[in-house]
Amino acid sequence: MAGFGDPRMENVDASGLKLGIVGSRWHDELVDHMIERAKAAAEECGVTDVVVARVAGSVELPIVAQAMARKFDAVVALGVVIKGETDHFKYVCNSVTDGLTRVALDESTPVGHGVLTVMSLGQARDRAGLEDSVEDKGWQTTVAVLDAALALRELAKP
Template sequence: MAGFGDPHMETVDAAGLRLGIVGARWHSDLVDHMIERAKAAAEACGVTDVVVSRVVGSVELPIIAQALAGSCDAVVAFGVVIKGETDHYAYVNDSVTSGLTRVALDERTPVGHGVLTVHSLGQARDRAGLEDSIEDKGWQATVAVLDTALALRELGKP
């Protein structure tokens, strides 16, 4: 967490947009909370059409994000990947980030990256938007992806 440069986006007027949310079931207590914060952010932005889907782990997020991108104006993906003692962490993070980016570009639909890639459970808790968290990635990723969908609409991109 850099701790600086946050654009402090509270809400945007995204009424009429359809939002897809996909979350991993690993670390479900944190992901469930981020999904709830995403739904609250969508509601605060005027979004009433929200579709939520769940998958086992973070690696599966891109394929469901792609399916949601076909019927949604924006998609946001949530997961938690905590560094262990092997290189698996790096492979998962690379796969998820590349996959979500590819979906956004291929589908021309913004995909928010709300996957926490951290070194400890404490770092994940600090970012999950809990009462004692210092960041709220569920809210932030959702507002950012809705803002991007609005920017695309303004540019005349379907």
């Protein structure tokens, strides 16, 4: 968390859009909450068609995000990856980021990267939108991806 540069996303009117949310089951207490915050953000933005899917870990997020991107106007991917003592963290983070970016570009559908890549459980809790969190990545990622979907919709107009 840089602590500066936040675009201060406002809720958008995304009525009529369809949203897919995919979350990992690793660190399920945090991801469950992030999913609830994502659903709440979608509702606040007028989205009523929301489908949630769960996968084992963050590496599995891109493939389900791709399936969702083929059916929905926007997708939010949520997970938590905490650095351990090996390079596995780096490979997982790179794989997830590259995969989600590829899905968005290949499918021309906004895919929100709400995967927390942190050094500690405390950092994850600070970003998960809990009562005492500094950030709310479930909410912020959802509003950002809906905003991008609206921008694409506007660009598609003749």
